[in-house]
Amino acid sequence: MARIRLFIDHPLAPGQAVPLEAGQAHYLSGVMRLKPGDTIAVFNGRDGEWSARLESASKRGGLLAVGERTAPQMDPPDLWLIFAPIKKARTDFIVEKAAELGCARILPVQTDHTNSERIRQDRLQAHAVEAAEQCGGTFVPQVADLTPLARLLDGWDGGRRILWADESRAGPVATLQGLPPGPWAILIGPEGGFSAAERAALGRMAFVTPVSLGPRILRADTAAVAALTLWQATLGDWR
Amino acid sequence: MARIRLFIDHPLAPGQAVPLEAGQAHYLSGVMRLKPGDTIAVFNGRDGEWSARLESASKRGGLLAVGERTAPQMDPPDLWLIFAPIKKARTDFIVEKAAELGCARILPVQTDHTNSERIRQDRLQAHAVEAAEQCGGTFVPQVADLTPLARLLDGWDGGRRILWADESRAGPVATLQGLPPGPWAILIGPEGGFSAAERAALGRMAFVTPVSLGPRILRADTAAVAALTLWQATLGDWR
Incomplete structure (x- = not known):
C-alpha cells in the first residue's frame, strides 16, 4: 500500500516513454521526493499495472520509462x-x-x-x-x-x-x-x-x-x- | 427524516418529566427555534421512541413532557x-x-x-x-x-x-x-x-x-x- 501508484492516461508498453504533466512531476519529485532512477507503479485504466522508472522531473514536467507489467488489467463487472x-x-x-x-x-x-x-x-x-x-x-x-x-x-x-x-x-x-x-x-x-x-x-x-x-x-x-x-x-x- | 429526534439518557414513560441539559435546551430553542408546546421525538436506547413536548428551555436547561410511544424499541443483533x-x-x-x-x-x-x-x-x-x-x-x-x-x-x-x-x-x-x-x-x-x-x-x-x-x-x-x-x-x- 505504501508503494506509489499513478494513473496515467497514456499507452503503456515495455520501453514506452511517458511524459509527465507538471502536477505529476511535482508530486513525484517535490512531494514524494523521488529521484531519477526510482521506480513507481503506473496504470492507464485498460492495460494493467506497470513498473516505471523516473527519468527526469522539473517544474515544467517530466518523463517516465515503462518497465515490465506487474499486474493484469482487472475490469469491474458491468x-x-x-x-x-x-x-x-x-x-x-x-x-x-x-x-x-x-x-x-x-x-x-x-x-x-x-x-x-x-x-x-x-x-x-x-x-x-x-x-x-x-x-x-x-x-x-x-x-x-x-x-x-x-x-x-x-x-x-x-x-x-x-x-x-x-x-x-x-x-x-x-x-x-x-x-x-x-x-x-x-x-x-x-x-x-x-x-x-x-x-x-x-x-x-x-x-x-x-x-x-x-x-x-x-x-x-x-x-x-x-x-x-x-x-x-x-x-x-x-x- | 426532518423530524427532530433526541437521545436522552433518562427513563421514558407517559407523562414523565425529563430535564434537559443546557446543551440540549440550546439546540432545541436556540438552533432549531422550537417554542414551548412544540413536540419532538426522544429515545433512551432501551424504551423505544416517544413523542415529547417542550415545556421550557433557557440557557441553563429545560424540560420535556413525554407523551405517547411512537415506535417500539429495536435492538440490533448480538x-x-x-x-x-x-x-x-x-x-x-x-x-x-x-x-x-x-x-x-x-x-x-x-x-x-x-x-x-x-x-x-x-x-x-x-x-x-x-x-x-x-x-x-x-x-x-x-x-x-x-x-x-x-x-x-x-x-x-x-x-x-x-x-x-x-x-x-x-x-x-x-x-x-x-x-x-x-x-x-x-x-x-x-x-x-x-x-x-x-x-x-x-x-x-x-x-x-x-x-x-x-x-x-x-x-x-x-x-x-x-x-x-x-x-x-x-x-x-x-x-
Missing part, C-alpha cells in the same frame, strides 16, 4: 451506480467507495428531492482516480455529468436492469440470488427519498427491481455501499 | 465490531456506519500496525448517538475504550465467534450461509493489515473465521461496511 448527490463529503465518499468496490460507471442524477443544481464532475472523477491509485486498482470508473433522473430513465436501455434501493421497503432483505446476471445499475435515492411521481414511474418500469436494505433507515452513502456489496457478493465478481 | 482506528474522518465514519447498519458494541483496538495511541471515546460515542438520532434508530451501540488487540483476544470468550476480514485473502467471497448463528464480532484490520504475529495468533484461534471481501483491496472503512452488510444479510436481522 455494474453502474446511479445516485443523487448529497452533501459534498458524502458525495465524494460514494464515488470513492464505488471505485473501491468495483463499479464500471457512476451516474449522478437530479431528483425531485435533490438540492444539487450542479456537481464538480472533474473533482468527482479525480476522487475515483485517487481511490484506484490507493487501493491497487487498475480500472477507473467514469463519472458522468449530472443528469435529471427522468431524462436518464426516458432513454434507458431496458437490457440493463436497475436494482432500486427502495427506502420505503424497510424489512427483510430479499436475497439477490434469483436475479438474472448481466448488465445492472444500482439506484440510490436522495435524503428524503424519491417523490411520489418518481416512485410511481419506477414502479411501472419492468426492468426495475426494488429491494430493501434491512429494517433500519440508512443514509444514502451507507445504502450505496451496502447495495454494491450485496450485488457484488451475489451477482458480481466477488462470487 | 454483533460487535472490532476495528483499528485510522485517520480521524474514517474512524468517525466507521462508528457512524456501525450504528446505522445495526451493531451492539464497537471496540477500537491497537494493533501492531496501528498508529493511534489514544482515541476520543467521548467523541466517537457522540457520533454513534448522532447516527441513531438521524437515522430513526432507538438503540445506540456502546463505543469501548481503546484496547490492545492482544489483550482483547487473551480474555476473549470463545462463545462469541470472530469473523476476520482477512485482507490477504483477495478472492471469491465465501458465503456466510454455513456459519452458525449466535453472538459474533467482526474484526477489521488497520491500513497495512495485521502483523505476521497477529496473523499467526488469529489463525490459531478456533473461534476465528477468516473471510475474503472480494478480489479488490478495500480501505478499512469500506471493509467494515461491507462485512457488516454481508453479516447482517446472512446471519443478522436483515434476513
Whole structure:
C-alpha cells in the first residue's frame, strides 16, 4: 500500500516513454521526493499495472520509462451506480467507495428531492482516480455529468436492469440470488427519498427491481455501499 | 427524516418529566427555534421512541413532557465490531456506519500496525448517538475504550465467534450461509493489515473465521461496511 501508484492516461508498453504533466512531476519529485532512477507503479485504466522508472522531473514536467507489467488489467463487472448527490463529503465518499468496490460507471442524477443544481464532475472523477491509485486498482470508473433522473430513465436501455434501493421497503432483505446476471445499475435515492411521481414511474418500469436494505433507515452513502456489496457478493465478481 | 429526534439518557414513560441539559435546551430553542408546546421525538436506547413536548428551555436547561410511544424499541443483533482506528474522518465514519447498519458494541483496538495511541471515546460515542438520532434508530451501540488487540483476544470468550476480514485473502467471497448463528464480532484490520504475529495468533484461534471481501483491496472503512452488510444479510436481522 505504501508503494506509489499513478494513473496515467497514456499507452503503456515495455520501453514506452511517458511524459509527465507538471502536477505529476511535482508530486513525484517535490512531494514524494523521488529521484531519477526510482521506480513507481503506473496504470492507464485498460492495460494493467506497470513498473516505471523516473527519468527526469522539473517544474515544467517530466518523463517516465515503462518497465515490465506487474499486474493484469482487472475490469469491474458491468455494474453502474446511479445516485443523487448529497452533501459534498458524502458525495465524494460514494464515488470513492464505488471505485473501491468495483463499479464500471457512476451516474449522478437530479431528483425531485435533490438540492444539487450542479456537481464538480472533474473533482468527482479525480476522487475515483485517487481511490484506484490507493487501493491497487487498475480500472477507473467514469463519472458522468449530472443528469435529471427522468431524462436518464426516458432513454434507458431496458437490457440493463436497475436494482432500486427502495427506502420505503424497510424489512427483510430479499436475497439477490434469483436475479438474472448481466448488465445492472444500482439506484440510490436522495435524503428524503424519491417523490411520489418518481416512485410511481419506477414502479411501472419492468426492468426495475426494488429491494430493501434491512429494517433500519440508512443514509444514502451507507445504502450505496451496502447495495454494491450485496450485488457484488451475489451477482458480481466477488462470487 | 426532518423530524427532530433526541437521545436522552433518562427513563421514558407517559407523562414523565425529563430535564434537559443546557446543551440540549440550546439546540432545541436556540438552533432549531422550537417554542414551548412544540413536540419532538426522544429515545433512551432501551424504551423505544416517544413523542415529547417542550415545556421550557433557557440557557441553563429545560424540560420535556413525554407523551405517547411512537415506535417500539429495536435492538440490533448480538454483533460487535472490532476495528483499528485510522485517520480521524474514517474512524468517525466507521462508528457512524456501525450504528446505522445495526451493531451492539464497537471496540477500537491497537494493533501492531496501528498508529493511534489514544482515541476520543467521548467523541466517537457522540457520533454513534448522532447516527441513531438521524437515522430513526432507538438503540445506540456502546463505543469501548481503546484496547490492545492482544489483550482483547487473551480474555476473549470463545462463545462469541470472530469473523476476520482477512485482507490477504483477495478472492471469491465465501458465503456466510454455513456459519452458525449466535453472538459474533467482526474484526477489521488497520491500513497495512495485521502483523505476521497477529496473523499467526488469529489463525490459531478456533473461534476465528477468516473471510475474503472480494478480489479488490478495500480501505478499512469500506471493509467494515461491507462485512457488516454481508453479516447482517446472512446471519443478522436483515434476513
